Amino acid sequence: MGERDGHLLTVAGLEALLQALTAQGRRLIGPTIRDGAILYEEIEGIADLPRGWTDEQGPGSYRLRRREDDALFGHVVGPHSWKRFLHPPRRELWRARERDGEVELRPAALPEERLALVGVRSCELAAIRIQDRVLLEGPFADPHYRAMRERIFLLAVDCGEPAATCFCTSMGGGPQAREGFDLALTEILLDGERCFFLRTGSAAGAALVAELDPPPADARAKSAAAAVVERARASMGRKMPEADIRDLLLASLDHPRWERIAERCLACTNCTLVCPTCFCSTVEDTNDLLSGETVRSQRWDSCFSAEFSYMNGRAVRAGTASRYRQWMVHKLATWHDQFGSSGCVGCGRCITWCPVGIDITEEVAAFAAGAAVPAEGD
Amino acid sequence: MEIHDLEEVLRGHPFFEGLEPQLARLVRGCARLQRFDPGQRLFREGEPAEHFYVLRRGRVALELSVPGHETLVFQTVDAGEIVGIAALVPPYRSLYDARAVARTVVIAIEARCIRDKCETDPRLGYELMKRLVPVLFQRLRATRLQLLDVYGAPGD
Amino acid sequence: MFMAPPATDIAPRDPLLPRIVRLRGKRREIRGVWSLEVVAEEGEPLDFAPGQFSMLTAFGVGEVPVSVSGRTRDGIGLVYTIRAVGAVTAALCGLRTGAPLGLRGPFGAGWPLEEAAAREVTVIAGGLGLAPLRPAIEAVLAAGGRLVLLYGARGPSEILYPADLARWQSARRAQVEVTVDHAGPEWHGHVGVVTRLVPRARFDPDTALALVCGPEIMMRFAVSSLREAGLSDARIFLSMERNMKCAVGFCGHCQFGPHFVCRDGPVLGYDRLAPLLRIEEL
The missing domain is CATH 3.40.50.80 (Nucleotide-binding domain of ferredoxin-NADP reductase (FNR) module)
Known part of the structure; x- marks a missing residue:
């Protein structure tokens, strides 16, 4: 099968691919430099990609640096994740107008827009699959998410150079896109020329390949792509401890470490906002005094806020320790009970964007180390 | 009522359940049956506490007079329970009023009598203590929950 | 042991979209607590399982979860007993008979x-x-x-x-x-x-x-x-x-x-x- 063997795409070929997606009526969303970071925004073509740039990341630190080459995808992931398109930060649910005791209720229109997401990393494919389980595959489905999801085209990119904060391999994924994409690229150099090894993952992807008709990849291209992935795999910046993290954390709910984390954690909600799987939301009703309409909107919420657990006049999780615990235990432990997998994909965003540099892998390691040695007094 | 019967009555009450006959006989020596009509007081706040009561039938309300407020009933005690523990604890004064709210039959145990017997026979003292402590413990626990005033709306 | 969520509100209906129901009657139960009788506009029966709750919307104010506390006498409507403590519950308790309100659910696992x-x-x-x-x-x-x-x-x-x-x-x-x-x-x-x-x-x-x-x-x-x-x-x-x-x-x-x-x-x-x-x- 030609598709399975892959094709070879030049940089011009990638541009043609992006334009073909545009020609399908899709809006292209891809990585681009804005406000000193690589964000996911609307792009028109490869000229908008952060070509020749990379992102240096560490706990609580992120900065862009010029690369010594002109790689198009020589960066990793920034503060944005694709959830902002599938499960947007704010969206209207419905509006209602009451008149003479009658209420006219109008649900917000479902999105009809078709997006092509360009440069989706394997950790992000995994995150999308995780949000699918939350918002589509439970007893109830979110129609907005479904509408977006059904229309989306996923152009994945294998990672070549993980950041210091990356640990996807410990979470059972990456650095190579394995499933859940339409097309996947591996950026390679052949005889000094930048090109892409192209893999097909869906019928929509195959149709596009047939249309563009790029040459099949030869053995050299394949082995160059395999080498890129292998190098990335070997250079993961971080590692999640190899323990049964679910059981470890559920056994550590009373652990004094939570208070120690709380001494540093600002409860700023950054980690939940940058996390590609965090899905929590709240609703707000606003009244338009001019039209007399009530609008109910959904917006992202965070388990780090006091209002999040508000009940009968006070927050159930009054302190930062219990809020951090909720976030981490949910992400790494109870997520398994709820959705059959971890809620963490190892993208490292929560480490990078934590203003005080709290490192989820380091915290798990601390719990694991504590568990290995019986606590004092036991 | 014959004295022999009273011993049986004592041993049949949940508070004295399983008490060995020899000790029951000691208690019986301090006990007598007494009836209260609805509204009648068993004892009043501040009075010397002379009896400790084991309820056979009826219901007794424990209440406090609160200045500027109607009398507050904070607990009722029913058949199978006891009332008047102050008679066993120095300074032997009642801390609240006890009023029958139904036709009530009690075994009234003369406090000085039973205290003296406990001193003489620590086995009786220990038996009484073992039966009393769980009651106190349960009431403390109930008081804790009552203090929380859990049913109030926030801000009440 | 555990009841599966009932299939009362499944796709394709948007689970976040309320339906319009009407307050048919209300009674004051105790101080600050009202029972609301709610019926569907089209008159079709509203169903529930004991222990389930609904989301009630007071239009213009907001939405709260409220347990179903019974059926109306004629069996077609549901009763909700609400303590007026916050803005939404106060608005719900203050609705006049005949007023529209929003209803989602009932949801959740009830008593076994x-x-x-x-x-x-x-x-x-x-x-x-x-x-x-x-x-x-x-x-x-x-x-x-x-x-x-x-x-x-x-x-x-x-x-x-x-x-x-x-x-x-x-x-x-x-x-x-x-x-x-x-x-x-x-x-x-x-x-x-x-x-x-x-x-x-x-x-x-x-x-x-x-x-x-x-x-x-x-x-x-x-x-x-x-x-x-x-x-x-x-x-x-x-x-x-x-x-x-x-x-x-x-x-x-x-x-x-x-x-x-x-x-x-x-x-x-x-x-x-x-x-x-x-x-x-x-």
Whole structure:
């Protein structure tokens, strides 16, 4: 099968691919430099990609640096994740107008827009699959998410150079896109020329390949792509401890470490906002005094806020320790009970964007180390 | 009522359940049956506490007079329970009023009598203590929950 | 053991979109507490399972979760008993008869009545916690089960559903005990916290199921009394309360350990709750 063997795409070929997606009526969303970071925004073509740039990341630190080459995808992931398109930060649910005791209720229109997401990393494919389980595959489905999801085209990119904060391999994924994409690229150099090894993952992807008709990849291209992935795999910046993290954390709910984390954690909600799987939301009703309409909107919420657990006049999780615990235990432990997998994909965003540099892998390691040695007094 | 019967009555009450006959006989020596009509007081706040009561039938309300407020009933005690523990604890004064709210039959145990017997026979003292402590413990626990005033709306 | 969420509100209907229903009548139950009778605009019956809750919207104000506390007498509508404490509950309680309101649900897992019907059920309710239990009590009595109801309220004037309590009291296979936390001298019933009634309850701990609803701290005390009375954890069910926004497992607010209270609860077996209830600020 030609598709399975892959094709070879030049940089011009990638541009043609992006334009073909545009020609399908899709809006292209891809990585681009804005406000000193690589964000996911609307792009028109490869000229908008952060070509020749990379992102240096560490706990609580992120900065862009010029690369010594002109790689198009020589960066990793920034503060944005694709959830902002599938499960947007704010969206209207419905509006209602009451008149003479009658209420006219109008649900917000479902999105009809078709997006092509360009440069989706394997950790992000995994995150999308995780949000699918939350918002589509439970007893109830979110129609907005479904509408977006059904229309989306996923152009994945294998990672070549993980950041210091990356640990996807410990979470059972990456650095190579394995499933859940339409097309996947591996950026390679052949005889000094930048090109892409192209893999097909869906019928929509195959149709596009047939249309563009790029040459099949030869053995050299394949082995160059395999080498890129292998190098990335070997250079993961971080590692999640190899323990049964679910059981470890559920056994550590009373652990004094939570208070120690709380001494540093600002409860700023950054980690939940940058996390590609965090899905929590709240609703707000606003009244338009001019039209007399009530609008109910959904917006992202965070388990780090006091209002999040508000009940009968006070927050159930009054302190930062219990809020951090909720976030981490949910992400790494109870997520398994709820959705059959971890809620963490190892993208490292929560480490990078934590203003005080709290490192989820380091915290798990601390719990694991504590568990290995019986606590004092036991 | 014959004295022999009273011993049986004592041993049949949940508070004295399983008490060995020899000790029951000691208690019986301090006990007598007494009836209260609805509204009648068993004892009043501040009075010397002379009896400790084991309820056979009826219901007794424990209440406090609160200045500027109607009398507050904070607990009722029913058949199978006891009332008047102050008679066993120095300074032997009642801390609240006890009023029958139904036709009530009690075994009234003369406090000085039973205290003296406990001193003489620590086995009786220990038996009484073992039966009393769980009651106190349960009431403390109930008081804790009552203090929380859990049913109030926030801000009440 | 665990009831699957009922298929009352499934795709393709948007689970976040309320339907318009009408307030057909309301009554003041006790101070600050109203029961609302809600019917569908088209007159088709609204269904529910005892223990489930709905999301009620006061248009222009907001939405809150409220347990269903019964059916209207004609069987087509639902009754909600609400304490006016916040903006939304106050607005709901202040609606005039005939006013429209928004309804989503009912949602969640209710009381395990299939198991309970054939046996005996001990109900412990505190304050407004009687509201979600009323449909369960009616179902147990209708099915000929044996009922022990221990109900605690703050004071005699805050006893919910006195007429229902009197009716249940006279049922053949029922033991109904009502207590108040404190009272004036005119009150001749029990005074003391509801848990003090547990030793009076006549039930067989090997066959009875206990259904408990009230403030969380009261439920914890009740469970401890029930366990002393010999009931095993798997026979005790609590109706849990947490902040809820979506009621369908999307918003994340109501999580209690691994459970989404909206979807896996609100009624959960104590065997699943025990390890969680002892953790502070979970």
